[in-house]
Amino acid sequence: MSKIKCNHCHLEFDENVMIKEEDLNFCCKGCQGVYHILKDDGLDSFYDKLGNKTIAPPIKLDNDDVTKFDSENFLDNYVSKTKDGFSQIDLIIEGIHCAACVWLNEKILYDTKGIVEANINFTTNKARIVWDDEKLKLSEIILKIRSIGYNAYAYDSSVADAQASKAKRDYFIRMMVAVVCSMNIMMLSVAKYTGFFTGISKEVKDMIHIGEFLLSTPVLFYSGWIFFKGAYFGLKNGILNMDFLVATGATSTYIYSLFILFGAKGESYFDSVSMIITFVLVGKYLEVIGKKSAVDTLDKIKSSLPLEAVVIKNNERKTVALNSINIGDIIEIKPGEKVPVDGKIIQGSGSFDESTLTGESLPIYKKTQDIVYSGTINLDSLIQFEVTKNFKNSTFSSIVSLLEDSLNSKPTIQTKAAEISKGFSVTILSLAILTFVVWYFFGIDLGFDYEGTSQFEKSFIVAVSVIVIACPCALALATPMASLIGISELAKKGLLFKEAKFIETLAVASSVVFDKTGTLTKGELNVSKARILDDNIHKLNLLYSLLSASSHPVSISIKKYLESKYDLKIKELETVKNIEAKGMSAIYKNIEEKEFEIIGGNIELLREFGIYYKFDSTKTVYLFAINKKVIATFELEDKIKDDAKEIIEYLQNKNIDVIMLTGDNEQVASKIANELNIKKYFAKQTPVSKANYIKELKKENKIVVMVGDGVNDSVALSNADVAIAMGNSADISLAVSDIVLLNSTLNSLKDAFVISNKTYKYIKQNLSLSIVYNMITIPLAMAGLVIPLVAALSMSLSSLMVVLNSLRIKMK
Incomplete structure (x- = not known):
């Protein structure tokens, strides 16, 4: 029975099951349905992108089960909110086979009303989807994905952990098979090469070739399967990757050696086949170990939490799971x-x-x-x-989420390196073909290790050496290896980077802007001097009530002071207003409905309300007035953090501009700036003016880092290139920050700069090493100075060099 090709999935099938539609043929109703969906939505250009590649037919799924995606329990566990108020989820999309599949899914999602963002990682099939839940349900997104023949389910980090462990185990087994076989092959090779110089009979030589063949075959086809698989998927997507070079070099050498085994003249290179795979596999295994160690960092943090807790309800103790709290x-x-x-x-x-x-x-x-x-x-x-x-929003879960995101993200320099390595493979293959042509047709014979062999053999071996010695692997490893180690080291020191790219940004920062209170100072304001001009308990109750309506450090400190001196009660206030960087105002009505205007804040605030009160101080000042009469004055002092001077000196020694922005008055700002030797500082700053100042710095092409901890810093933090929040910051500051200092010390901020600079330095070193290596070794290989065995060893050593250089990040 004849086979025909489906117009959707391009798979061949028997004609007797065909669904015929004019000049179209489909293998099933699923393919027919998806074809029409794409055509109706104007997405039939998908088939041009797909080309001759095949995809799996649509998965047959029961769409009745999608209601679980809208359940409260599911949304609580897997869906989070962005800073813009949209819903966000990470999904694994099943059925993606190529770049065309990624394009189709992203296109269909972006064309869906309510979808804000849809980014799919082809390597992991992980999709980050952001949507407006007022316009669209999650179940509708799942159905949309299913409608074009794919399936989606929630990404679970435990699955990633299991996959990392499985990959490590799989690489180890394949590597050990290769190592054991290669060791035995090398013993045979010693006999063969010794015989080459001292004389060896043909029968013995043939026996050695057979032994090498038997040992190299499992190395190539079992241990080397990883490279064949990688090369296959690379070719499917039009990419000649590092796996393709390894697979091509090893297979070419293996086939040539088979000709020698079956009677052709020359020397076999089964030992080179084995060693090519072994050396490169060792390098790949080291890469897997690096990735697994990053996942282990997450495991170590996760182990800090129990699986359940004792909840007290109605005087009864009950053990419940964390998700149920x-x-x-x-x-x-x-x-x-x-x-x-x-x-x-x-x-x-x-x-x-x-x-x-x-x-x-x-x-x-x-x-x-x-x-x-x-x-x-x-x-x-x-x-x-x-x-x-709850568990999902707790400190622990936030830390794990930040780490997972940072380990999955890529610095800009890594993206550039990946682009270079893509073109690198094509260049090397072209150079290898050129080398073969030049050597073969021009009869080049430099006499290096090739005496007594045919011109074809010489040309072939030199071309294989060019392929094998080239190392896009080292180039591709240069950034991710250093980034993974850097992120892990930062996490150990209580530094959470939301994305790995901020390592690079921090390393090249030109300006660091500090908030004062709670950042450079301890944020523990204490009343150093208080003057109660009217000690009427009713009036002090109004002051206490106004202070209780604020979470500002000044209000909290004065409130604690009053609590230590008086027994006060909170009164109900009306029209409570927070005036940015100045204080608060409110209205109080007594039983007789008589109104009292209450004001608490700095001198500027009182002037705005027409109260002119002379008060000079180098400390933070808080004045309280009722109906335009000052009732009490307070002077507060905040001590500078012990490690503040050290971080300022460190940054200034690095030629980084240090700026302090504070809402405090000029005298307080000047006092702190002088003590810390900060040349640029600005007092009386509102949240908006802080943000505007950062915008101005960015217009001057400055790379700006902002360090803050309060709600009033959130606008400025969101405008900086890198936003750093203290671990004790307000929730909104943590939400807009890029880096969180869990221990809230400035020593950890110094660690962030030191490790980021070190990581970025080693990334650049890795890239330089891999480029220099290729510039030296490829011409040597083209000149015939390197045999395939040495080429494989050299290539692996270059990758090992990158890994070992990256591990120096751990050194103090």
Whole structure:
């Protein structure tokens, strides 16, 4: 029975099952349906991109099960919110075979109303989709993907862990087969090469060839299967990659050696076949180990958390899974147990080991109303706390998510290196063909290791050496290897980079902008001097009420001071307004409905309300007035962090501009700037003016790093090239930041710069090493100075050199 080709999947099938439609032939109704969907949506150019390649027919799926994608439990576990308020999910798309499949899925998703972003990684089939859940349900996105013949399910990091372990195990087995066989081949080769100089009978030589053939065959076809597979998928997508060069070089040498084995004149090179595969496989295994170690970093952090927790409900204790814990639940933890989710202590007090998060080895004492963080250890007391964040949004989960994203992302320099390595393979193959032609047709004979062989053999072996010695592998490894190690080292020091690209940006930064309070200073303002001009308890209650409506460090400090001196109560205020970088205002109505205008803040705020009060101080000042009469004045002081001067000096020694932006007055800003030797500083800055200043720096082509910790820094952080937030920052600051300093110390900021600079330096070194290596070795190979065996060893050593150079990042 004749075979015909399907117009959609291009697979051949028996004519008797054909679905005929005018001049179109389909192997099944699925292919027919997808063909018409694409045609109706104007996406039939997919078939031009697909070319002669084949794809799998559409997967037959029951669309009734998509409702689970809209369930509250599923959305809580897998869907997150972007800073713009859109929903985001990572999906694995099943059925992707080539670049055309990626194009089709991205195109169909972008054309769907409500989809904001759809990016698919061809290597991993992982798709990041951002959508407006008010216009589109997740189940509708899944159905859209299924409608064109693919399937999608939620990405689970545990699957990535399992895949990394499986890849490591698979590479190890293949590598050990290659190593064992190659060692035995080399023993035979010693006998053969010794006989070449001392004389050896044809029968013995034939026996050695047979032994080499038997040992090299599993090396090529089992151990080397990885390279054949990589070459196949590369060719399917029109790419000549490093795997293609290895597979071509080894297979060509193997086929030539078979001719020698079956009677042709010359020397066999089965030993070269084996060693080519072995040496390159060792390099690949080292790469896999590097990737696995990055995944192990995640595993180490994940091990900091229990799988369940004890929840108290109606005076009953019940053990529940982490995903089932809700905000408001009461959790009990015993001494030695780990905190499962973030919460606020409501009963008990004790010491907590926060080293897994901050790297700080000393225990932190926590009491009632203090916040405890997931992943930390309760050392000595029975504690009950109220859950303030569920598992998905807890500190621990945020850390894991940031690490996963950073390990999956690519620096700009890596993208450029990948583009270079793509063209590299085509160039090398062309040079190898040119070398063969020149050697064969011009009869070149330099007499290097080729005496007594035919001209074809000489030309062939030299061409193979060119292919084998070339190393796009080292070029491709140069950036990812260093990036993986750099990210892992940063994570160990409590530095979370949301994307690996920020290593590169931080390394080339030209300006660093600091917020003052909580960043350069401890953020623990203490009242150093207070003047209560009217100690009427009713008026002090109004001051206390206004302070309670603010989370600003100044308000918190004065509130604590008042609590230590008076027994005050909160009154209900109306029209409470927060005036940026100046203070607050409110209205209070008493029982008689009489209105009182309340103002609390700096001198500038009082002037805006027509209150002119003379007050000179080099400290932070807070004035409180009722109905335009000043009732109390406070002077507050914030100490500079112990490590602030060190980081400023480090940056200035690196010729990086250091700027301080603060909402405080000129006197306070000047005092801090002088103590830290900061030349550029700006006082009385609002969140908007901070952001505008950063925009101006960027217009001057400056690469700007912003370091801050408060809500008022969030706008400025979002405008910087790299936004760095302290681990104790407000949630909104953490959300817009690119790097999080978990231990909130400026020493860790210095670590971020040191490790980023070191990583970037070694990336550039790796690229330089691989380029110089190829510039030297390829001409030598073309000149016939290198045999395939030495070429394979040289190629592997170049990759090993890159890996070992990257490992220097770990050295102090």
